[in-house]
Amino acid sequence: MRVDQYYQFVMGMPEATEGFPFGPDVAVFKVRAKMFATLNVDEPPYRTNLKCDPERAQDLRDTYAGIRPGYHMNKKHWNTIELDSDVPVRLIRELVEHSYELVVKTLPKAVQRDLGSPSE
Numbered sequence: 642m643r644v645d646q647y648y649q650f651v652m653g654m655p656e657a658t659e660g661f662p663f664g665p666d667v668a669v670f671k672v673r674a675k676m677f678a679t680l681n682v683d684e685p686p687y688r689t690n691l692k693c694d695p696e697r698a699q700d701l702r703d704t705y706a707g708i709r710p711g712y713h714m715n716k717k718h719w720n721t722i723e724l725d726s727d728v729p730v731r732l733i734r735e736l737v738e739h740s741y742e743l744v745v746k747t748l749p750k751a752v753q754r755d756l757g758s759p760s761e
Contacts, residue, residue, distance in 0.1 A: 642730045644680070644687045650734055651678055654741045655756045673752060677744040678737060687724045689733075690714050691740040701736075 651657060651670050658671050666683040669676055679690040690711050693701065698720050701708045707726025711719025722728055722736065745756055 642724045642728075642733050644682075644685075644724060646730070647680065647687070647689065647724055647733065647737075651680070651737055654737070657741075672741060672744055672756065673748055675744045675747065677740045685725070688712070688721050689724065689737075690719050690721050691736050692718055692743045693720050693736065693739060694743070697739075705732075 648668075652659065654670075654672065654677075656672050657677075660669050660671065661667065662669055663679075666681060668680045668682050670678040670680070677692060681688050690713075695717050698710075698718070701720060702710065705726070705728050707723040707728040709721050710716035712721045714721075720736070722733060724733065745753055748756075
């Protein structure tokens with residue numbers, strides 16, 4: 642997946658915002674002030690951190706060379722995915738949505754209703 646495609650997809654999530662709290666090299670994507678993705682923007686290879694269900698996270702790591710435990714993150718709940726790797730574009734999109742939905746589930750019910758589903 643090209644980095645511009647990834648960026649456009651992530652920013653297409655409902656109310657997604659971008660910031661650089663860790664410096665100019667790492668974009669952080671949030672929904673309602675809660676992080677659901679990061680992306681190194683300094684130079685290739687481009688990698689993203691995405692939140693993931695722990696069991697699924699391990700299965701993905703076992704299946705794809707381009708998915709590893711989350712860099713500088715809780716390795717139980719986050720994966721680092723290299724965008725230009727053996728990970729299919731379709732799966733990267735699915736994992737962005739999964740991460741977003743995991744974070745939205747932690748928000749108050751009224752906020753969850755306001756946000757709807759990213760696939761709507």
